[in-house]
Amino acid sequence: MEKKIGVYLCTGCGIGDALDVAALAKVATGEHKVPVCRQHGFLCGEEGRKLIEDDLQQGVNTMVIAACSPRVMTDVFDFGADKVLERVNLREQVVWSHPAGDEDTQMMAEDYLRMGLTKAKEMEPPVPFQGENLSKRILVVGGGLTGLTAAKEAAGAGYDVVLVEKSDTLGGYVKNVHSVPPLGPPYEEPQSFDVEALVSAVTGSDKIKVYTGAQIQKIAGAPCMFDVTIQSNGSSVSERVGAVVLATGSVPYDAEKLAHLGYGSHADVVTADRLEAMLKEGRVVRPSNGQPAKSVAFVLCAGSRDPEHLPYCSAACCVESLKQAKVLKQQNPDMPVYIFYKDMRATGNYELFYKQVQKDGVVFVRGSVTAVEDDGSGALTVAAEDVLTRAPIVSESVDLVVLATGMVSTASLGKPYKAQQPKEGEEELEVPADTILVSNLLNLEYRQGPEVPALKYGFPDSHFICFPYESRRTGIYPAGTVRAPMDYARAMDDATGAALKAIQCVEMTSQGKAVHPRAGDLSYPEFFMQRCTQCKRCTEECPFGAINEDEKANPLPNPTRCRRCGVCMGACPERIISFKNYSVGMIGNVIKTIEVPEEDEEKPRIVVLACENDAYPALDMVGIRRAQYNPWVRVIPVRCLGSMNLVWIADALSKGIDGILLLGCKHGDDYQCHFVKGSELANIRMSKIKETLDRLVLESDRVRFEQVSITDYGRLPQILDDFAATLENVGPNPYKGF
Amino acid sequence: MEPKYVSLEMRDYIVSMGAETVNWCMQCGLCTNLCPWRLVPGETSEKFNIRHMQRLGQMGMEGFEDEHILFACTTCSMCQSNCPRGVKIVDNVRAMRASIVGAGMAPANLRPILGSAHANGNPWSGPREKRTAWQQGLEVPTFGPDTEYFLFVCCHSCYDPRSTKVAQSIVKLLKAAGISFGVIGNEESCCGESMRKLGDEELFQKLAQSNIELFNAKGVKKIITTSPHCLWTFTQEYPELGGRWEVIHYTQVLAQCVQDGRLKLSKDGSKKVAFHDPCYLGRHSGVFDAPRQLLENAVDGGTVELSRSRELSLCCAGGGGRIWAEVPMGERFGELRVTDAIDKGAKVLATACPYCMNMLIDACNSLGKQEQLEIAELSELLAANL
Numbered sequence A: 001m002e003k004k005i006g007v008y009l010c011t012g013c014g015i016g017d018a019l020d021v022a023a024l025a026k027v028a029t030g031e032h033k034v035p036v037c038r039q040h041g042f043l044c045g046e047e048g049r050k051l052i053e054d055d056l057q058q059g060v061n062t063m064v065i066a067a068c069s070p071r072v073m074t075d076v077f078d079f080g081a082d083k084v085l086e087r088v089n090l091r092e093q094v095v096w097s098h099p100a101g102d103e104d105t106q107m108m109a110e111d112y113l114r115m116g117l118t119k120a121k122e123m124e125p126p127v128p129f130q131g132e133n134l135s136k137r138i139l140v141v142g143g144g145l146t147g148l149t150a151a152k153e154a155a156g157a158g159y160d161v162v163l164v165e166k167s168d169t170l171g172g173y174v175k176n177v178h179s180v181p182p183l184g185p186p187y188e189e190p191q192s193f194d195v196e197a198l199v200s201a202v203t204g205s206d207k208i209k210v211y212t213g214a215q216i217q218k219i220a221g222a223p224c225m226f227d228v229t230i231q232s233n234g235s236s237v238s239e240r241v242g243a244v245v246l247a248t249g250s251v252p253y254d255a256e257k258l259a260h261l262g263y264g265s266h267a268d269v270v271t272a273d274r275l276e277a278m279l280k281e282g283r284v285v286r287p288s289n290g291q292p293a294k295s296v297a298f299v300l301c302a303g304s305r306d307p308e309h310l311p312y313c314s315a316a317c318c319v320e321s322l323k324q325a326k327v328l329k330q331q332n333p334d335m336p337v338y339i340f341y342k343d344m345r346a347t348g349n350y351e352l353f354y355k356q357v358q359k360d361g362v363v364f365v366r367g368s369v370t371a372v373e374d375d376g377s378g379a380l381t382v383a384a385e386d387v388l389t390r391a392p393i394v395s396e397s398v399d400l401v402v403l404a405t406g407m408v409s410t411a412s413l414g415k416p417y418k419a420q421q422p423k424e425g426e427e428e429l430e431v432p433a434d435t436i437l438v439s440n441l442l443n444l445e446y447r448q449g450p451e452v453p454a455l456k457y458g459f460p461d462s463h464f465i466c467f468p469y470e471s472r473r474t475g476i477y478p479a480g481t482v483r484a485p486m487d488y489a490r491a492m493d494d495a496t497g498a499a500l501k502a503i504q505c506v507e508m509t510s511q512g513k514a515v516h517p518r519a520g521d522l523s524y525p526e527f528f529m530q531r532c533t534q535c536k537r538c539t540e541e542c543p544f545g546a547i548n549e550d551e552k553a554n555p556l557p558n559p560t561r562c563r564r565c566g567v568c569m570g571a572c573p574e575r576i577i578s579f580k581n582y583s584v585g586m587i588g589n590v591i592k593t594i595e596v597p598e599e600d601e602e603k604p605r606i607v608v609l610a611c612e613n614d615a616y617p618a619l620d621m622v623g624i625r626r627a628q629y630n631p632w633v634r635v636i637p638v639r640c641l642g643s644m645n646l647v648w649i650a651d652a653l654s655k656g657i658d659g660i661l662l663l664g665c666k667h668g669d670d671y672q673c674h675f676v677k678g679s680e681l682a683n684i685r686m687s688k689i690k691e692t693l694d695r696l697v698l699e700s701d702r703v704r705f706e707q708v709s710i711t712d713y714g715r716l717p718q719i720l721d722d723f724a725a726t727l728e729n730v731g732p733n734p735y736k737g738f
Numbered sequence B: 001m002e003p004k005y006v007s008l009e010m011r012d013y014i015v016s017m018g019a020e021t022v023n024w025c026m027q028c029g030l031c032t033n034l035c036p037w038r039l040v041p042g043e044t045s046e047k048f049n050i051r052h053m054q055r056l057g058q059m060g061m062e063g064f065e066d067e068h069i070l071f072a073c074t075t076c077s078m079c080q081s082n083c084p085r086g087v088k089i090v091d092n093v094r095a096m097r098a099s100i101v102g103a104g105m106a107p108a109n110l111r112p113i114l115g116s117a118h119a120n121g122n123p124w125s126g127p128r129e130k131r132t133a134w135q136q137g138l139e140v141p142t143f144g145p146d147t148e149y150f151l152f153v154c155c156h157s158c159y160d161p162r163s164t165k166v167a168q169s170i171v172k173l174l175k176a177a178g179i180s181f182g183v184i185g186n187e188e189s190c191c192g193e194s195m196r197k198l199g200d201e202e203l204f205q206k207l208a209q210s211n212i213e214l215f216n217a218k219g220v221k222k223i224i225t226t227s228p229h230c231l232w233t234f235t236q237e238y239p240e241l242g243g244r245w246e247v248i249h250y251t252q253v254l255a256q257c258v259q260d261g262r263l264k265l266s267k268d269g270s271k272k273v274a275f276h277d278p279c280y281l282g283r284h285s286g287v288f289d290a291p292r293q294l295l296e297n298a299v300d301g302g303t304v305e306l307s308r309s310r311e312l313s314l315c316c317a318g319g320g321g322r323i324w325a326e327v328p329m330g331e332r333f334g335e336l337r338v339t340d341a342i343d344k345g346a347k348v349l350a351t352a353c354p355y356c357m358n359m360l361i362d363a364c365n366s367l368g369k370q371e372q373l374e375i376a377e378l379s380e381l382l383a384a385n386l
């Protein structure tokens, strides 16, 4: 594109009062010989926008707007995807956070304008990726409560659905239950659940194609272009779909492992699902003699919240046991019923249900069960350490002991996928691979492994606050108990949420746009393959498994799987991965354009590579709150800290920049990185920076990594000033002036 | 530790004695922490934990019969008015006591009291024919067909020499206000409120029946009580046994009279007076303003508010039969109350319940603070300002 650049300096919001705008304009017109450079006192107003639009009529196609933060006024300064637009943040990060009329503040503003101009010159308008034969159909894997609900909701929203169920009938676990806990006020009685109605809504819909007795043999491709091979009754069929809802549910924890609770040694110790089946049949009996059970004790957390078994809470069994106890009490109000529990996790409106069951006279014993024993007459007693009386207690004899076994995600039933061993002579990978369990649910043809990566305990979940419903595979949304332990009501909500995410995915992808968190981004990574060394870094490090490999280890990118984080760009040692508007060279040049004063001027320079998602907005907030920090910093927003390429550090240091501060999101188990692993990868790459520093004979203190979240604006000035103080101790970079 | 055995039969028995809400308790422990026993040291404080006691009740487990546990509660309702589950804790205490006392296992120190109530119709070992002795030298009208109010005088004020002044003052005030009232006399029996709280359900039924029959036979429609305890049982417990009258406390009648201008009080400017809310008048019956209005009219500057007042008032420790308990010095709630008043610079601590007066006087004496703080029943202060 032949570029005609226009620079627009806004003097409103205090910018004009704090800076020498004429001098600033000279940077554009003088140094950079920009043909159009205008000032306005209220650029985001109608008149200001018109000023720019008039120039667009005159052929300007690349705009550098030096005004407020790029995070605000995005609608006002939107001139279409075919133009190049770069925003220079003079308001929040210069004049609102530094003294007005100061020489250093002016230098900062001028540097930012230079940096913006450099970037604008290199950026190209993105051309959206368009795949072929795109599908907007949604594949739902699993025909239980969650899967049926997701299918019904997606079809209700007008999307075609393919539903695959392993067993011969639809309905899943809920088909076999007597009743479900209360779903509405007054939350005091169990209620029946019309699963048949749900099943017929699904089978009766002409938008939903159902395969029963079927399994997924293979899923190849990428969002909007997934080719699914379904094995059904001995034959295989192929379907093209756009997105996937994974709703394969969970299985109860294996009670055979609960011998300490009497399972296996006493026939009258049964699991909750066994009791549920008996309730459904209408006859609750003692398996030992077939006689009706006249008294029942429930043992909760059977295998859950137990480091020896399932370390997590299974979330639904408390309320499910309350329900079963209530049903027993409804059938016979005088029946002695005990519930032995650790904590009664009956949250929200279920508290009302809990209260009702207490009122019904069910005996609640809080504490750990120490023994389930035969009382000598064939009945059982339960002994426990009762927390509430601080004494060991023994129940009266009961006929039946019910173990509320926990939930095990179907995604966790499988051996860990073996990452390919590096071949002779290949470099060992330091980046820890995601946990991928070969659970035979989706059989993805993905280079990183055949299933969705697990977060914890084998659940393919994601950060529950920042990224609900997301998995680490674009276009695949786990829902229901396969994703996390939950009860019926939440599973139905979850199904609806996942269906919505799937719909968003097919809509965005079919327009060539990225999905969450860079929703709407039209750019995508392009590979200059001639120079690829088949090092596999990109294919292994992409947090979303977007890049497959051919037999020769050439990367095969799948742009619709990509979230546009740029982690591959940061990974590639050959620097051959770039976006139209974001590349290693571009940011390298931005760094090089920063003016580095001579050593005797005592004006150090610090490059801050700030994550666009948390750190950068937090820096804006520092300005909004008018907090001050040192004027030596030059902030460069990055898509993700994982997109940082080490060459930038070398570029900066060899140019005389005194220090580099990396601001990224929290990493680890409770990561807040928008791209899951980006921040962690940046941290790992930090260790390699040492080589660069050693080569340049520079101190390791010159590069620092800090984890900040969006709420850390209070802490940021201190972080920036502390780093400046450290650099002062280290002394100026000897490469200044080279 | 030897395991304890759960007994649902025992649990059900306790429930049938009136602990209908014991199962509602979710064992959060708020009650234990709000209980005034947490504010004092000593054996009872260490042993008595209302949450724990109810837990034993829920499971029908032994361990609650210990006197220090079972008879510790003063039924002040601090816990009950704040229980997030709406558990009727006082009823549960009463029912658990009843499960023991009803089986003939009342503790030795309570036997003479219960015995006296049986024999004499009062727990103070006073002969029935002496019930009206307090009236000497006073013209107290007798209740008749044309009398509007029946004045029911608490046994304590009939027999306790200090407390008789309360009855006398109230009579003076009612007369000054021109209220039509009268007493019945020796046939009256103890209201039974504290007997029932002690767990003697049978005794309570007997006392209540006899009163109901008597009052109804005399044509009683409206009652003024001198004690908040009688007020409470007449309004809360008698109706279901057949005693349905309009019952109010003397402070309510008098406050109304002052408002109507029927009762004129002169203001005494010499003293700072603090008011102690009796549990059974305040938290149990919701009467907080009437005594304050009266003090407003009788004392310059009105009441000095204590740091814990109204709904948060601290119990004097006289309810639930605790008036008969021997409590070591240093463990009496009343001592905290006296200190509260002195801290606020009060010279007089007034209350509107004979039990409270009794307990506070004891506490003041045990602290040796008689010189600094005078304990008075509200009626006495008012009668002095007629």
Ligand code: SF4
Pocket: A300, A301, A302, A304, A305, A312, A313, A314, A315, A316, A317, A318, A319, A342, A343, A344, A345, A404, A406
């Ligand atoms: S839901 Fe309740 S029973 Fe189930 S694991 Fe959690 S705490 Fe235990």
Ligand code: SF4
Pocket: A527, A531, A532, A533, A534, A535, A536, A537, A538, A539, A553, A554, A555, A571, A572, A573, A574, A575, A576, A577
């Ligand atoms: S990181 Fe770069 S060089 Fe390595 S395989 Fe990927 S594209 Fe090729």
Ligand code: SF4
Pocket: B024, B025, B026, B027, B028, B029, B030, B031, B032, B051, B054, B079, B082, B083, B084, B085, B086, B087, B089
């Ligand atoms: S406050 Fe109420 S619910 Fe809580 S422990 Fe006490 S009685 Fe039980």
Ligand code: SF4
Pocket: B031, B034, B035, B036, B037, B050, B072, B073, B074, B075, B076, B077, B078, B079, B080, B089, B090, B315
């Ligand atoms: S009624 Fe009063 S004394 Fe009795 S347990 Fe409750 S707070 Fe404690």
